[in-house]
Structures are given as C-alpha cells and as structure tokens.
Amino acid sequence: MRAYRTVRQSDLPEPEELNWRLAATCRIVSPALFFHPTNERGPKRQKRIHEAKKICSQCPVQRPCRDYALAVREPFGIWGGMSEEDRDRILGRGRGRADNTTERSA
Ligand code: SF4
Numbered sequence: 001m002r003a004y005r006t007v008r009q010s011d012l013p014e015p016e017e018l019n020w021r022l023a024a025t026c027r028i029v030s031p032a033l034f035f036h037p038t039n040e041r042g043p044k045r046q047k048r049i050h051e052a053k054k055i056c057s058q059c060p061v062q063r064p065c066r067d068y069a070l071a072v073r074e075p076f077g078i079w080g081g082m083s084e085e086d087r088d089r090i091l092g093r094g095r096g097r098a099d100n101t102t103e104r105s106a
Helices: 015-023 040-055 062-071 084-091
Strands: none
Touching: 015 040, 015 062, 040 062
16 A cells, blocks of 8 residues: 655745756657556566666756656656656655566666
C-alpha cells in the first residue's frame, strides 16, 4: 500500500517556474515510455524505465524536472531521470514494490 503525504499549496511551483517544460525532450516521445501500464513487472518494466532514463539523461531540463518532481512528490512516472522507486528512496516514502527486480540506472 502506498503512503502519500499531502502537498501544501506553498510547496507547489508558480506557473512561470514551469516554463522548463517547453524544452522537455519527452515532449516528442510517447508518454507510455514514462508511465507504466497497470501491473507492468519484471524485465519489461525495467527495460521501459531504462529507456526513459536514457532520454532524460540527454534532456536539457533534467534538473528543474527533477526538482519539480521531488517538490510536488510526484507519485507516478519517470521524472528528471528518476523512477517512482528512486523518488521513494530520496523522499523516504514507503511503497509496495510491483516486483523485486532492481532497476538499472541511466
Ligand atoms: S528530464 Fe526526462 S521527464 Fe523530465 S522533462 Fe526531460 S525527458 Fe521529460
């Protein structure tokens, strides 16, 4: 079971702070690469995560994307080269893992 913490309005970025999205490399890639389908597990999941992280590693706005995802405690998807599990570790969130495989870093 996932444990979520409420995000305070004061933690959210102002709209002008989100302009980095205009330069996001993932704007030209299918969102399916960055957000897992229901019950995706195992090697297929790890491959998708790895491919998404490779794109993030070449993205000119990886840092603001990463900062945003951590600030709003984004629960889903690949953001700033981080998977959901990466953010869980950084934020100290508990989460039931979809599988026991270890993901590869980009
Ligand atoms: S770092 Fe990754 S998720 Fe963030 S904007 Fe760039 S490509 Fe998209």
